[in-house]
Amino acid sequence: MNQSIRNIAIIAHVDHGKTTLVDKLLKEGGVFRANERVEERAMDSMDLEKEKGITIKAKNTSVHWKDKIINIVDTPGHADFGGEVERALRMVDGVLLVIDAYDGPQAQTRFVLRKALHHGLKVVIVINKIDRDNAEPAKMYDKVLELLMELNATEEQFDAPVVYGSGRDGYMMYHLGEEKKDMSPLFQTILDHIPPPFAKPNEPFHMLVSNIDWSDYVGRIAVGKILGGLAKVGDAVFIVRHEDGKRVRAKITKVFEFTGLGTRETDTAVAGNIVGLSGFEDIDIGDTLTADEAGHALPFTQIDPPTLEMQFCVNDGPLVGLEGKLVTSRQLRERLMRELKTNVSIKIEDTDKAGIFNVKARGAMQVAVLVETMRREGFEMLVSRPTVIEKMVDGKRHEPYETVWIEVPDECVGSIMQNLANRKGLLTNMEKHPHSTMLEANITTRGLIGMEIDVVNATSGRGVLSHLFKEYGPFAGEVLTRITGTLIATEAGETTSYALVMVQERGKLFVSPGEQVYEGMIVGENPRNEDIACNAVREKKLTNFRSQGEGVAAGLTPATKLSLERAIEYIAADEFVEVTPKSLRLRKRILNNGARQKASKSSKQ
16 A cells, blocks of 8 residues: 555546546646646647547546645546546546536436446545536435445445535535635545555556557657556566567666656656556557566456447548548558557458448547547548447347437427437436426437437537447337438539529538539538439629629528538438548549449349
């Protein structure tokens, strides 16, 4: 036991205030100078995290309080990044369960808490955002206790201590109504109730690699909690591969301790501490580092399997290479294989067709984050619509089912319930809140694809949808997820206002005047469930006469621009999203109109 260290993870549902709470802990832990200006959500260091306002990667930091080191792992709250949560829990001895005092426990709260209880971790309940309008902290604490009972918590886990406060305003208290001072009650509760790390300082060094970091100076850095012995610069160690048990000799070249928002080099790291070690050319998450030549591999947590798969393909469109530099099959494959090194919850497979790769993941958002990261690196590619991964059970087709929670304004309940019925969702619970209604339903993962777009549209952006994998169940038959058709360009060139005004009469536009389009590219949406070919580049014939339609472009409706996640969920099985560093284009798999119609006829025969 190392009495001077505490290792904790912060877990919660999306947007319940984890990262803002860490900001305040860092500030009171003396990480920032009194006059230092600090960005909000300092732990969300990726550009994508800042833009989306969510945590994507689990990250480490540490604060010092009362001569104790508190290592903190900030984890994602979105179900698609559950693999990050599961890895983080291997490094810690307790969790701070952050609950919004208005929203209470949500879908992801259930997921992360179940994982923490399964690992036998101690829980500290933090009822956050008690300053919100209509907040009910006491009622939400009761709901957490109900959830703990539901998840079969042990008596010790059920007796978890609780603190109330506001991470944003920087105060915590043991009981409601106490003076609002600082974060001391939370720090003290962590020291009193989270046990010091179980470690064996007198045994040979061994550590499970729970994360991989990268430095331009030293290359790959293995991150994990030291379970035994010391890690010193220059020590010889053995890497035990978790895949095949093979042993590889290596040498520790640098030891990093986490401090504040960065790391600092040290000569020695002690048992119980979470550290980063470099000196390994090839090391993966789940591998074991040990100083003992006969040392055994440490058990690695099995990550929940992916439920969706998508195709990543080389861009074969007419505009290939105009905006991105990385366009070949080899470059695409190398980048995807590199992703496997740090992202344990996705799987990548080659297909029998050149330039096409199958990517299996937990959800569409997880894949969208990967695609967005790659496009910013200069890649161009085609991405298909997600399809579910099916299983055969007793000779019958089974597919994944999810529990979905949808919070909507009262006046929108009818349209959302109709949407659920169309997607073969089964309503299991309905709960009235002061200004909204919470719907709970069971639905196939297939039926869930694209539903978030429908909820946003039906509620004018006020609806909130969250979901959690439930189980594999019998195949549900055909599910209608998109009831509209598309408007498809027949000519290549630059779109004109003149042409788009006429195209707009058929439906909603996805392109604006002055954009490059090509044959087979989707330029808009047809409200009816059929595809219509149209010319979006037609120019007005010039004459000596002024026509009555002069200035008709003034009636052009602004084009609808889909985000990457929405585009991926919007497309049909015979369509692709073309992704480049500057553009997102929707297109048919078969670009030529005649070839497409021929393929459609042969598939119906």
